[in-house]
Amino acid sequence: MFSEKMDLRLPGPVQVPKEIQIAMQQSFDHPMMDYRNPAFQEVLQETIEKSKMIFQTNNLVIPLTASGASALETAIINTIGPNDTIILCVVGYFGEYLQGITNHIGCKVVRVDAEWGEIVDPEDVRKALKENPEAKAVFATHCETSTSALNNIKEIAAIVQETEAIFMVDAVSSIVGAPLYMDEWGIDIVATGGQKALMLPPGIALITMSEKAWNVIENHQCPSFYFDLKEYKKGLESGLGTPYTPNIALVCGLREACNMIERGGGIENEYKRHAALRDMTRAGVRALGLELLVEDAAASPTLTAVKLDNADAFRKMMREEFHIALGGGLGKVKNKILRLGHMGYTDAADMLKMFAAMELALKKSGHEVELGAGVSGAQRHWLENPNC
Amino acid sequence: MFSEKMDLRLPGPVQVPKEIQIAMQQSFDHPMMDYRNPAFQEVLQETIEKSKMIFQTNNLVIPLTASGASALETAIINTIGPNDTIILCVVGYFGEYLQGITNHIGCKVVRVDAEWGEIVDPEDVRKALKENPEAKAVFATHCETSTSALNNIKEIAAIVQETEAIFMVDAVSSIVGAPLYMDEWGIDIVATGGQKALMLPPGIALITMSEKAWNVIENHQCPSFYFDLKEYKKGLESGLGTPYTPNIALVCGLREACNMIERGGGIENEYKRHAALRDMTRAGVRALGLELLVEDAAASPTLTAVKLDNADAFRKMMREEFHIALGGGLGKVKNKILRLGHMGYTDAADMLKMFAAMELALKKSGHEVELGAGVSGAQRHWLENPNC
Numbered sequence: 079m080f081s082e083k084m085d086l087r088l089p090g091p092v093q094v095p096k097e098i099q100i101a102m103q104q105s106f107d108h109p110m111m112d113y114r115n116p117a118f119q120e121v122l123q124e125t126i127e128k129s130k131m132i133f134q135t136n137n138l139v140i141p142l143t144a145s146g147a148s149a150l151e152t153a154i155i156n157t158i159g160p161n162d163t164i165i166l167c168v169v170g171y172f173g174e175y176l177q178g179i180t181n182h183i184g185c186k187v188v189r190v191d192a193e194w195g196e197i198v199d200p201e202d203v204r205k206a207l208k209e210n211p212e213a214k215a216v217f218a219t220h221c222e223t224s225t226s227a228l229n230n231i232k233e234i235a236a237i238v239q240e241t242e243a244i245f246m247v248d249a250v251s252s253i254v255g256a257p258l259y260m261d262e263w264g265i266d267i268v269a270t271g272g273q274k275a276l277m278l279p280p281g282i283a284l285i286t287m288s289e290k291a292w293n294v295i296e297n298h299q300c301p302s303f304y305f306d307l308k309e310y311k312k313g314l315e316s317g318l319g320t321p322y323t324p325n326i327a328l329v330c331g332l333r334e335a336c337n338m339i340e341r342g343g344g345i346e347n348e349y350k351r352h353a354a355l356r357d358m359t360r361a362g363v364r365a366l367g368l369e370l371l372v373e374d375a376a377a378s379p380t381l382t383a384v385k386l387d388n389a390d391a392f393r394k395m396m397r398e399e400f401h402i403a404l405g406g407g408l409g410k411v412k413n414k415i416l417r418l419g420h421m422g423y424t425d426a427a428d429m430l431k432m433f434a435a436m437e438l439a440l441k442k443s444g445h446e447v448e449l450g451a452g453v454s455g456a457q458r459h460w461l462e463n464p465n466c
Numbered sequence: 467m468f469s470e471k472m473d474l475r476l477p478g479p480v481q482v483p484k485e486i487q488i489a490m491q492q493s494f495d496h497p498m499m500d501y502r503n504p505a506f507q508e509v510l511q512e513t514i515e516k517s518k519m520i521f522q523t524n525n526l527v528i529p530l531t532a533s534g535a536s537a538l539e540t541a542i543i544n545t546i547g548p549n550d551t552i553i554l555c556v557v558g559y560f561g562e563y564l565q566g567i568t569n570h571i572g573c574k575v576v577r578v579d580a581e582w583g584e585i586v587d588p589e590d591v592r593k594a595l596k597e598n599p600e601a602k603a604v605f606a607t608h609c610e611t612s613t614s615a616l617n618n619i620k621e622i623a624a625i626v627q628e629t630e631a632i633f634m635v636d637a638v639s640s641i642v643g644a645p646l647y648m649d650e651w652g653i654d655i656v657a658t659g660g661q662k663a664l665m666l667p668p669g670i671a672l673i674t675m676s677e678k679a680w681n682v683i684e685n686h687q688c689p690s691f692y693f694d695l696k697e698y699k700k701g702l703e704s705g706l707g708t709p710y711t712p713n714i715a716l717v718c719g720l721r722e723a724c725n726m727i728e729r730g731g732g733i734e735n736e737y738k739r740h741a742a743l744r745d746m747t748r749a750g751v752r753a754l755g756l757e758l759l760v761e762d763a764a765a766s767p768t769l770t771a772v773k774l775d776n777a778d779a780f781r782k783m784m785r786e787e788f789h790i791a792l793g794g795g796l797g798k799v800k801n802k803i804l805r806l807g808h809m810g811y812t813d814a815a816d817m818l819k820m821f822a823a824m825e826l827a828l829k830k831s832g833h834e835v836e837l838g839a840g841v842s843g844a845q846r847h848w849l850e851n852p853n854c
Contacts, residue, residue, distance in 0.1 A: 079730030079739070080813060082484040096470040342467030351467070400815040425468060427788040431819030434841050438848060449845045450838025453822050457837045460826060 083401040087432050089223050089251055089381040090274040092422040094331075098277055101334035102327040111326050118326065119319050125329050126314065128336035131345050132253055132276070133268050133286050135260040140310045141332070142283040143325040146250040146271020149283035151179050152305040153246045153267045157215055157294045160184045165206045165216040165243070167198040167234070171224035171408040172248065176217050183301075188213065194411060195225045195371040195383070200233040207241050214294070215244045215266075221252035224408045226383040226417060227372045228256055232263045239264040244291050250274060254345065255352040255380035255421045266291040272328060275352065275380055275421040276335050282328040352379035355420040355429060358459045362433045363418075365455020366440070366447060371415055380421040381405065389416050392443055399442075400435035426460050471789040475820050477611050477639060477769040478662040480810040482719075486665060489722035490715040499714050506714065507707050513717050514702065516724035519733050520641055520664070521656050521674050523648040528698045529720070530671040531713040534638040534659020537671035539567050540693040541634045541655045544683045545603055548572045553594045553604040553631070555586040555622070559612035559796040560636065564605050576601065582799060583613045583759040583771070588621040595629050602682070603632045603654075609640035612796045614771040614805060615760045616644055620651045627652040632679050638662060642733065643740035643768035643809045654679040660716060663740065663768055663809040664723050670716040740767035743808040743817060746847045750821045751806075753843020754828070754835060759803055768809040769793065777804050780831055787830075788823035814848050 086093050105111045111118055122141075129139045142148055154176070158164050163186040166176045173191075180187045188210050190202045198218065207213055216238045221228050231247055238245035244266035249258055253268075254275035260268050266288040272278035287295065287307070300306040309321040339348055356379040363370055363384050371383035386392060389406055390413045396402045405417030420429060433452035440447040474481050493499045499506055510529075517527045530536055542564075546552050551574040554564045561579075568575045576598050578590045586606065595601055604626045609616050619635055626633035632654035637646055641656075642663035648656050654676040660666035675683065675695070688694040697709040727736055744767040751758055751772050759771035774780060777794055778801045784790045793805030808817060821840035828835040 079726060079736075080811075081729070083811065083813065085815070338467060341469070348467075401813055402815060423468075423471065425471065425789055427473070427790060427819050427823045430822035430841075431815050434818035434822055434845065435815045438845055441849060450842030453818075453841045454838030457822065457826055461829060 080401050084397070085402045085428065085431065086419065087402055087404050087424075087428070088419045089405045089417050090419065090421065091280055092274065092277055092419060092424070094279055095277055095338065095423045097338055098331045098334045102331045105327045105330040113319065113324055113326055119317060121333060122319055122324065122329055125333040125336070128333060129284060130286075131336065132339070133260045134258060134262065134345070135268075135286055137260070137286045137288060138311065138314060139284055139286045140307065140314065141320065141324060141329060142285060142305070143281070143320070143322065144283050145280055146269070146273070146283050147175070148305065149250075149269030149271065149285045150176065150248050152285055152302075152307065153269045154179050154217070155183065155302055155305060156300045156307045157244060157246070157267070157291065157298055158183060158185050159298065162186065162214040163188060163210050163212050165190060165203065165210065165213050167203065167216070167218035167229060169197055169219065169225065169227055169229065170194050170222040172219050172222055172250075174409070176219070176248070195227060197227050197229045197376045198234070200230055200237055203234050204237045207238065207243060213243050215246055217246040217248070219248040220258060221249075221256060221378040221380055223251040223381065224411070225371055226378045226381045227376045228252065228378040231258065231265065235263040235265050244288075244294055251380055251421070252378065254339065254348050256378060257349045260286065260288070272332060272335075275348070276332065277338070277422040278328055278331045278335060281325050282332060349379070352421065354463055355379070355424060355426065356382060357463060358426060358456050359418055359420055359429055361459035362429065362452045362456030366433065366436065366452035380419070382418045382420065384416045384418060385414065386416050387414065388443075389413050392416070392439055395439045395443060396435060399439065402432055402435050404432075430456055468789050472785070473790045473816065473819065474807065475790055475792050475812075475816070476807045477793045477805050478807065478809065479668055480662065480665055480807060480812070482667055483665055483726065483811045485726055486719045486722045490719045493715045493718040501707065501712055501714055507705060509721060510707055510712065510717055511705075513721040513724070516721060517672060519724065520727070521648045522646060522650065522733070523656075523674055525648070525674045525676060526699065526702060527672055527674045528695065528702065529708065529712060529717060530673060530693070531669070531708075531710065532671050533668055534657070534661070534671050535563070536693065537638075537657030537659065537673045538564065538636050540673055540690075540695065541657045542567050542605070543571065543690055543693060544688045544695045545632060545634075545655070545679065545686055546571060546573050547686065550574065550602045551576060551598050551600050553578060553591065553598065553601050555591065555604070555606035555617060556580075557585055557607065557613065557615055557617065558582050558610035560607050560610055560638075562797070564607070564636070583615055585615050585617045585764045586622070588618055588625055591622050592625045595626065595631060601631050603634055605634040605636070607636040608646060609637075609644060609766040609768055611639040611769065611805075612799070613759055614766045614769045615764045616640065616766040619646065619653065623651040623653050632676075632682055639768055639809070640766065642727065642736050644766060645737045648674065648676070660720060663736070664720065665726075665810040666716055666719045666723060669713050670720060737767070740809065742851055743767070743812060743814065744770060745851060746814060746844050747806055747808055747817055749847035750817065750840045750844030754821065754824065754840035768807070770806045770808065772804045772806060773802065774804050775802065776831075777801050780804070780827055783827045783831060784823060787827065790820055790823050792820075818844055
């Protein structure tokens, strides 16, 4: 009966709101949606203008018809060659991802590590830059989706800004949910995807560059044809559009997502709303007697990791009995954590539902748990902070 | 942000499952969907065959392109004229509806009443039939949607069956959720709509008649052209289809609804599932300290009415703060009750979400309520009866 019913409490993809579904659907049969038609170019330019808000930037935002991962690679291959040095901040699975990309290039990598669940000490970045003055770039993950830890991008940016190196940020699972002020903080490249707090189905990535970054890019031979940013800049600035066929439906969806954020009170309101959902979720987890993976000060507003043995059997029960999908552990925390997504089109009642179902699933799988405990912990938080 | 987000805990319409949305959408552009085309006639015949299951009948099921209310009128105007007597069982707003229809005809009406929230005593029907031996029909509401009381159709049917009168049932809000065995119980006409436990968007009504009813219909001049059942029978039995353009999308949606019920384990499983959701809901309401309008023995499996002063302000808060729509009171219980829908595409976690949000809304509106109380009451019930 319920084979298609599923609440996505995942760290992405998330539920696609009806407005976005309709905007995408309309693009399939609207006559103006030939992508070389001036009418679509207007939509594209409008979408690019609107999406600057989500990066808090005045820089050109480039949409890539590809997943978020491609934007990370695009940032690196447009700036770093085999003879260059790059400093990677690695605090989990998606930090290792960056290492995978640089391995592919064969450049020199200097790592600034922290334990999974913790964040990088910005002073370690300063030290790495001092010890490797030739470093051409520093790359840090904003929200480490595998642990729900949020790196201190503002402080790292301030440190990198004092050097010749450019600072690149993976904001795939943080954008819209966690504050990120590209221009004010001095970030040089921000890469993200649409399927997290932007509420789109997967298939579009966004990347934006500072002038400092463009200076590097213009003097660098990009080994990829499809991901050569110089071509995108040329096409978009001349009004011709993207060099290759854009994902028209997702561009239309992105415009609607930006409109929804504007109608909902703007991006600052999204930051507040996500922070409130995070705090409510953490209150509920604590009231359930479960242990959080990340400390309060480093907790991402978009998802929350919770320690749990045999987490994957628990997730299966949540899916099958209650039609709620939770995220699981990746890499070395596989089967040891739950990742509870609270990004995008999620409200307080959705989180209460999740806790109510978790209580039953914990009970059924033999845990000591007081029925209603997690729910009432989250409820009490909500009553005191009704911002969700 | 959440302008389109709404959980429908209404007594209908209910959430339309994705499978049904897709089945309806496909009908818009599939070339076979010209309704006079033999391919659509196959779909129509298949849908009619499948939908016999939801009435537990072998009689012809007729789809009307109209709301559920039209099927009630169709039942009456195809059998009753100005000189006839009809016995109406009235236990709430939708019982009064039947009175409205009969007023329009100007026939003689004999009422068998019960208080709102209670059900008809079948012995009162026997008495009315004895006192009015000329009565041509008895009409009873199965689930009285305004109060959530479920009339004892089986016993009333047994009584009417002993007479010349035909027995008609309004099964709009009971079908699929509450057991109804048309042939076994001896009901002569069942009328229903698609937008309740059948999970369809509004716009289609279904009606089915026993041989005893058809004998009356064939000898009766129906004052309506559009709702003349003789024409539908002729068209459907000859393979030409419905006499007037059918709602093609909803016929396709109805076929998919029947397929979903079959895949989910069949109609008996739906009865069990709805009864379990009702019992869980009642446990939650009691644990919240609120008063149920209807006694256990007469409670409908599809919705639950709860007494609450200023219910409409409370419903507004539930919609605005938690994006959950609850039903309100109609007629003389307006603003005095909540009606909690648990029909169709609703699972246990949906009900827990509703209780968690209700606790907060009760607290915010000044009620004494222990956080987690309603949720844990419903959870305890679920643990002991995990059938929802």
